[in-house]
Amino acid sequence: MIIPLHPRLAAAELKELEEIAGEFGVRIQPIHGNERSIYAILGDETSQDLINRIEGLPYIERVDRIQSPYKLMSRESKLSHHRVMVGKKSLPGDFCVIAGHCTIDPNNKQLFLETAMAVKEAGADMLRGGVWKPRTSPHSFQGDARSLDILLEARAQTGLPVNTEVMDFDQLKLCVEAKVDSLQIGARSALNYRLLQQVGEMTKDTQTKVLLKRSMHMGPVSEFILAAEYIVAQGNPNVMLCPRGTVPTIEGFRNSPDESITLLLKERTWAPVVVDPSHSVGKAVYVPFACLAAAAYGADGIVVETHCQPKRGMGDDPKQAITPDVLAQLIRDTRQIHASAARYAPKAAAT
Amino acid sequence: MIIPLHPRLAAAELKELEEIAGEFGVRIQPIHGNERSIYAILGDETSQDLINRIEGLPYIERVDRIQSPYKLMSRESKLSHHRVMVGKKSLPGDFCVIAGHCTIDPNNKQLFLETAMAVKEAGADMLRGGVWKPRTSPHSFQGDARSLDILLEARAQTGLPVNTEVMDFDQLKLCVEAKVDSLQIGARSALNYRLLQQVGEMTKDTQTKVLLKRSMHMGPVSEFILAAEYIVAQGNPNVMLCPRGTVPTIEGFRNSPDESITLLLKERTWAPVVVDPSHSVGKAVYVPFACLAAAAYGADGIVVETHCQPKRGMGDDPKQAITPDVLAQLIRDTRQIHASAARYAPKAAAT
């Protein structure tokens, strides 16, 4: 829908607009109202290049797009019945819990194995453990490839599928070769389009799951969905969308909790939503409440930093990891809330 | 804690700083670190005027305050054991539900009475109904004093206490005289300090409850608590803090849901927190999820726009009011989640 700057386009302006439309294979239909006219785009209006060309005209105020710019991620796409399996849980529908260390200490294998067994017993469906870490400062610990072996050993001992973050092509290759079950794409990498494409290409055959964090900045919902579209467009639909808090707007939390975006994601896309409450609130005593809220908003699961001895942890674990006994209680509570929230979902689904 | 611009203050600079401190009855204590010195304020550092004077000095980078600037609202104040009664519910502790129209139609008394009876049957503890409305545009409906009589008649018929918004001194006076049970201070008025003072003064004797909405902008938590301090300082501690969403950061919701701030409010103050999910998400199909999330974050209650025939409603009711049958189910679900969340509270309370 094209909004002109003035009440009506002059004939020459409309002609120029129609010529641009023609280059992109769409047509322009004027709609004359009482006080002003607007101009509809008939045909595929999802091209950003088309929009830029039209919005660049000095007599156009703006273009309001009506179609969603994502084709595969849309609820109307042929993928809308796709399900992602996390262990034995089928998403959406079931509620899954992914738990484990923020960061694996490469020099303390036992500590991670101990956590791995504990989260399995607590009822988690997947084990998380950070091998490499994005750090704001170049002077902070950046991770260690040796931790990948520890993660794989924990998988062997517990039978749980494993999830870890990759930040570049080399890490991605290592993890796909090691048959890691789920690749985490961090909040900063969610805007690294080249990496997203590589993830899609590399996992086309393996259909490895991808846990895609939402960028910590506050862009529109479509930006997040389009990041997933980059991966799915390469042939791997096993993507889980992971809100994890946006840039902080008040002091007190690490980030601004954004689990509520689950409602908007589910309205627009078929992909499961797995919320990360740990990075959202950023403090162990707050995390359980954020887990309950994620379930309340209809999330399909949570990914929670859990550590058997948080004080001895690395990275964010001393601040935000909960303990396995709290996790066990949370699994019971979130599953109950997930069932309560489902009561209200038909109304949203009907929309 | 005073942070100088350069590693250490010169003798003359320290002297000037000490003179200013003296005017405010506090002392300065230097702390010499390896690379730089900082300067502690010993004594009451809550005066904004003191802070402004010091931060105005060209050799000072900033002052980090450690003490909270609110005295009465603090968890450590003598009011920390105060309870606010909403009907038979005692807050904090119990979970209360306030429900009813956004706006009472002054020409359709029956419609409001019908809603009033329905929310009572659904289990609500207090009835809400808007008499006057703040509107962004001067050309929108601004409310009608006749609706106050309708509200009072509904109270008489249902036995429920009633809540309504006041925006200026005349409305405040009318409502206090009519013995309205709870005065709502809207998000825009939460920064109208003169009105806050008047509310405190006028209700000092009646101890009328005050439901204070959080301003829709994203200021620090202390700003919200200080708004309540304005009222309490006049002698009325019956204040309920009401997060209602901040300015929207993504398209899709009316505002940015902020029920998570409940955790921060409860850490710092004793006052009950009653969340408004209706204005937060702004769409009836989303509202139930936001209600569950409020309970998940440990809120002491919710205030939900409810209407027996939303399509015939005024103001925001057509968009965001839920129906009494949905409310009835929500009351059951939120009370259960409130109990679940309480399991995790001792850990927060212990802090």
Add this chain to the structure above:
Amino acid sequence: MIIPLHPRLAAAELKELEEIAGEFGVRIQPIHGNERSIYAILGDETSQDLINRIEGLPYIERVDRIQSPYKLMSRESKLSHHRVMVGKKSLPGDFCVIAGHCTIDPNNKQLFLETAMAVKEAGADMLRGGVWKPRTSPHSFQGDARSLDILLEARAQTGLPVNTEVMDFDQLKLCVEAKVDSLQIGARSALNYRLLQQVGEMTKDTQTKVLLKRSMHMGPVSEFILAAEYIVAQGNPNVMLCPRGTVPTIEGFRNSPDESITLLLKERTWAPVVVDPSHSVGKAVYVPFACLAAAAYGADGIVVETHCQPKRGMGDDPKQAITPDVLAQLIRDTRQIHASAARYAPKAAAT
């Protein structure tokens, strides 16, 4: 423009939509595209109540408004040639400078008179001085009515028109009776619609100038313009729009500078824009740069806290007031930049 949730409305849905439209005297015109239909509102679509009714329908996704909701403030209104006089400066066109204390010390008349003479000599067009102050904390200094006499005496001595902030009806009445030349409505009061109406009513006959600060929260441009519409609708078009920074998004500034909004305001309304750089950046050493930037963005003037002895100032003066000699230099520099910026304006004006 009405966007349905599904590609096309069913006949019964369209019928219901048309009935609502009929209640508001507008018509609905369907526009059928290739993949989906949208529905135009023919007639006056500025009623928020109409929009709420339509958006409340379960089969409607949203309504995109095309008409601006302000009628008098619009560039197309009959007021578009109105000019506001600040001293001898005619806005828009000329560039005006308003300067003086944040807060007048009621116990130190000489200090303010000294500043008043100094800003006059520096070349200011209007004198500012705060009599009453909105303060976040009830425990801070709130102002003193005696300062109004000091302000009036300064006017008598300098011949400069004067500007001061009013926060409630009593202060407003006092100032209008004292024939204060310009009433400042603070950032918090910009959402106090009752006060805005009272300001309009009280100044209908006097045509007193009103310097309306932008609310510190980050709402849409139309919200700011509609606040002015409240005043103008009562019969006083002498409004100046004053951006003053929004809630801070990074540490370092007091607020987030928003002088750039000048461009958007000038595109949509005829009212002059006078920027407040003092509250925007909040630190005396930053203020000159923010003054230059305001002129660069095409502002019609600046209002700058200026003090002959900032260290002895009250309120914000110790932190953010500049001295009269800096002001004198700034007046020369901003006027030159204002002339440079005008070179690029014809292009914007042509739009």
Add this chain to the structure above:
Amino acid sequence: MIIPLHPRLAAAELKELEEIAGEFGVRIQPIHGNERSIYAILGDETSQDLINRIEGLPYIERVDRIQSPYKLMSRESKLSHHRVMVGKKSLPGDFCVIAGHCTIDPNNKQLFLETAMAVKEAGADMLRGGVWKPRTSPHSFQGDARSLDILLEARAQTGLPVNTEVMDFDQLKLCVEAKVDSLQIGARSALNYRLLQQVGEMTKDTQTKVLLKRSMHMGPVSEFILAAEYIVAQGNPNVMLCPRGTVPTIEGFRNSPDESITLLLKERTWAPVVVDPSHSVGKAVYVPFACLAAAAYGADGIVVETHCQPKRGMGDDPKQAITPDVLAQLIRDTRQIHASAARYAPKAAAT
């Protein structure tokens, strides 16, 4: 500075804190105030891992860091006298202008060569041209390596140094081998720490200039400076910091203008600041004003999308590119404002 949750740490708590401090080679010094105690960290407190460990303790409220976490980028570092040369301009001190296409059309070499000659004649110091482009949608044009040859040919014809964006290792390698003069790191890549390291490593010997855009999210200033630290730490100090607008907070601009951050960057680091007004405001008619504002805030230069025929441009050029004649006028005006702003700089520098 460590702030405990309660007024004073218990002996066992202090002991645990001291043990953690010992692991990181720092000491803890208690400071006992009247009402509460705080605890200073003596020694290097810049380790994020140390902060995480302490903040993870249940009896600690927070740690306020006083030292800046960047060592090389700090104004106090040994690099503080480093100058970056853009053509014949030495930054900071001189004012440089970088201009050219957002995107080079790989099928229209002449168009770019025409622009290149025109910006040279207008007085630009460096030529920009996009070869590869980060796009929100995988379905948009992503760039073409053939455009690199066009860029190099334009360099040969004009004698201007050239700048282009790289988004991954392969593009980086190609550009360094082609001796591109300046590598642009886009707003999304500014958080791609692996790429930042690779840029530093690959340019250690060539000392290629790096134009580092600020991430579009609104994180703290230190986050931006630490991104530059990643590059400089590898041995290449030729970094220019480039604010380009953050996520939009009001409708009307493409992003939220952030040229004001120049003041904060210059206070904390020695690196030159070159503002991108094109992406900030995102519309050709607004761009000149944003250029003037960048100079007003003391920027050392601007990078402006310029096109000889914007309507025939690709990517953002139709919307936001200015023409060479506007550029020529802007170069004169911004240099004059840069000189005016310098008048106020000594005060900031003295701080």
